[in-house]
Amino acid sequence: MLRSKPYKVLVCLLFLATMCAADASAYSIIRASAVGSSDDLIVPGTPQDPARQEVSPKNLEVRPVVQATPAGDVKPARNTRHVRKVKPILKVRPVSQSAPQICASCFLPWPKEKGWQTDAEVLFARTKGKILWRRGSYWGYWGGYDGFQKAELDFNSDMGLPDHNAVGTFTISYRFRPKWSMRYSLMPMELKGTGIVGKTFVFGGNIYSLGQNTRIQWERWYHRAGLVYDPIRTYTGRVGVFGEYVRIDEKLAVIQVGCCGDTYNNELNMGMAGLEFERCLKTGRFCNTLSIQCRAGVAFLDQAFGSDVSTGLKYTVPLGNGRGGFVEGGYRYLTFKKGYSDAQKIDTCMDGGFLKVGLVF
DSSP states (O other): OTTHHHHHHHHHHHHHHHHHHHHOOOOOOOOOSSOSOTTOEEEEOOOSOTTTOOOOGGGEEEEOOOEEOTTSOEEOOTTOSOOOOOOOOOSSOOOOSSSOOOOOSOOOOOOOTTEEEEEEEEEEEEEEEEEEEBOGGGSSOOOSTTSSOOOOEETTTTTOOOSEEEEEEEEEEEEEETTEEEEEEEEEEEEEEEEEOSSOEEEBTEEEOTTOEEEEEEEEEEEEEEEEEEEEEOSSEEEEEEEEEEEEEEEEEEEETTTEEEEEEEEEEEEEEEEEEEEEEEEOTTSOEEEEEEEEEEEEOTTEEEEEEEEEEEEEEEEETTEEEEEEEEEEEEEEEEEEETTEEEEEEEEEEEEEEEEEO
16 A cells, blocks of 8 residues: 555556646757847737737848947947948048148138248340430420420330349338238339430530440339238139329430440339239149139329229248248339429339249248
8 A cells, every 4th residue: 555655646647747748948059149148139020819920030020220330330239230321521631730730622822811922033125215305495495406306205115224134123012900911112223324425415405426435334223012801702713903193213324435324313202003913723632733823903193194003813832820822923124203384394114024922921
């Protein structure tokens, strides 16, 4: 009887084990696509009866979480197979603080306030001029080789002045406001020549005979000082208006060797108004700029008339810290004339190519 009890207990255990094995659900090990991340999201399918839906790899939909960075790049979660990266569109190329500035478009160098500019110019001029000056007993009629003489004398052919010379100009300007600047310019000149008189003429109170040797000396100090205002200034162009005071002191001395001589003095106090224009043509990678510059001024007052016109190409190179240097070359034309009376007139002209170098600081 004692032996039958263990058998009954064993039979009961076998029966319970069989029932538990029949009701147990089969299990499967599914490996997640992303491990070690709490942000991974697993979205199962939507069956009709969720309680009876079997969990299998086919019924799972794995969606990696997309993380956005402050720079604008889109980065998927780690350990994903498909990686897509979107770069933002940059309109301006970033420039390093230690590297030199990179210029991608055409623009003129922008002058800084309270900055200076100096330049020196050489004008390879063709000098021309005519003068009529008589005084004393020769101011009206003169009976001589040519009878009634009222012809103006030519500096070159009649007096022997050379017609090609190099003339220098020095300019300094100070910008005291973003659109306002002061400017002063000086052109000193001294020309000498010798020759043989081509015709008999009267200069001052003396007669210069045909075929005689003469010496001529022409001195001039041409001053300009005034203000420049830039009403229009953009990155690619500039338009300026200037008003200046013009002062001319000149002296023309003619000497006939072994005979006589006389000196003519002329002083002009005039005003000048004009326009200047500058336009960018091309800017290099390191902000070296090629531009075209034009300037035209008209002088008036003191019963005289004059003009100063120039145009040329300008090449500017930055030197850092708001400084720069430039080279300019082109053509310049300037003329001044005044008629005092029928016995006193003067008309001078210089024109030719010029070369200019300057510094901005």
